[in-house]
Amino acid sequence: MARSSRTTFRRRFAESRLAFPLGALGVILLFDLIFEPGFFSLQIIDGHLYGSIVDVLRNGVPVMLLAIGMTLVIATGGIDLSVGAVMAISASVATLLINPDLRAFITDPGYSVTPLPLVLVITLLVGILCGLWNGMLVAFAGIQPMIATLILMIAGRGIAQLLTNGVRIQIFYEPYAFIGNGWVFLPFSLAIVVVFFALAWTVTRMTSLGMFIESVGINARSSFFSGINEKRVKLFVYMFSGFCAAMAGVVASANIRTSDANEIGLNYELDAILAVVIGGTLLTGGRFSLLASVLGAIVMQAITTSMYALGVPANALLAVKGAVVVVVILLLSEQVRDSLRRLVAQRPRAART
Numbered sequence: 001m002a003r004s005s006r007t008t009f010r011r012r013f014a015e016s017r018l019a020f021p022l023g024a025l026g027v028i029l030l031f032d033l034i035f036e037p038g039f040f041s042l043q044i045i046d047g048h049l050y051g052s053i054v055d056v057l058r059n060g061v062p063v064m065l066l067a068i069g070m071t072l073v074i075a076t077g078g079i080d081l082s083v084g085a086v087m088a089i090s091a092s093v094a095t096l097l098i099n100p101d102l103r104a105f106i107t108d109p110g111y112s113v114t115p116l117p118l119v120l121v122i123t124l125l126v127g128i129l130c131g132l133w134n135g136m137l138v139a140f141a142g143i144q145p146m147i148a149t150l151i152l153m154i155a156g157r158g159i160a161q162l163l164t165n166g167v168r169i170q171i172f173y174e175p176y177a178f179i180g181n182g183w184v185f186l187p188f189s190l191a192i193v194v195v196f197f198a199l200a201w202t203v204t205r206m207t208s209l210g211m212f213i214e215s216v217g218i219n220a221r222s223s224f225f226s227g228i229n230e231k232r233v234k235l236f237v238y239m240f241s242g243f244c245a246a247m248a249g250v251v252a253s254a255n256i257r258t259s260d261a262n263e264i265g266l267n268y269e270l271d272a273i274l275a276v277v278i279g280g281t282l283l284t285g286g287r288f289s290l291l292a293s294v295l296g297a298i299v300m301q302a303i304t305t306s307m308y309a310l311g312v313p314a315n316a317l318l319a320v321k322g323a324v325v326v327v328v329i330l331l332l333s334e335q336v337r338d339s340l341r342r343l344v345a346q347r348p349r350a351a352r353t
Contacts, residue, residue: 085156127246178256217285
């Protein structure tokens with residue numbers, strides 16, 4: 001009886017969307033244990049927990065936030081290539097609200113023209129508006145998601161540059177910097193991920209919206225004839241993706257204490273998409289798991305941190321990520337999965353004989 005229950009548990013875990021990201025994360029951590037034992041060392045300094053593992057979580061916060069929003073977009077069969085540019089726009093808007101005078105170099109850590117809550121509200125609204133633009137093009141104009149979001153991906157950084165007049169605004173306002181650099185034993189930004197994850201999970205799993213999103217991703221036409229307003233569903237997921245991207249831009253700019261429109265969010269859309277794919281959400285749409293996508297984002301950041309710990313230069317990191325993409329695509333392909341299933345099925349037979 002116990003043996004059959006263990007077998008059932010293993011089968012269910014293998015079929016779960018959490019299996020692949022957890023397995024990938026386990027492989028990476030095992031690699032670190034062998035080649036970089038100091039990777040797992042932790043220390044408490046001034047009541048704050050430090051270490052490479054903590055760095056993985058802290059530096060992975062922007063990708064986690066993007067992955068939460070991207071999961072819903074991909075679940076509808078769409079894609080959002082503009083999230084990196086939305087991060088840059090949001091960072092520029094937030095820093096301008098703190099200090100709109102680009103000529104003034106104010107180093108007062110308590111100075112901000114706009115109160116912090118209003119800075120966050122306006123910045124998040126800008127992200128939602130960017131998502132609304134994408135959603136209108138996809139849902140109502142009928143433009144392919146890749147093309148529709150590519151428009152803002154290309155133009156977004158130009159918009160961010162125009163907002164700041166090409167100037168990288170330094171951030172000395174400590175309450176804002178705390179969002180990306182603050183610690184409450186663990187990095188404060190992790191609490192933001194928890195809040196956004198809880199919000200997304202509540203909206204998609206405690207209401208019928210999650211089922212509508214999956215239905216639209218599986219078959220949009222059938223969903224329409226079933227009474228589901230697919231246009232509103234698509235509009236919502238792109239707006240939510242912009243909402244998450246705006247928060248990711250706030251965290252990123254608070255972390256580096258500047259609004260660098262050229263660097264903030266650069267190539268992050270690719271990391272977010274790959275994180276969602278590692279989490280088991282098909283690019284064709286359908287069923288999704290928010291937790292698996294967050295784990296996929298941690299996997300992506302664990303790869304980056306591990307490569308840096310081993311001394312791999314930043315230029316070569318893109319090649320490593322390219323190799324990861326190839327491996328993920330192969331492991332998630334139906335042909336490879338079928339081959340692995342046949343191989344696993346043959347092993348018990350060989351043991352019996």
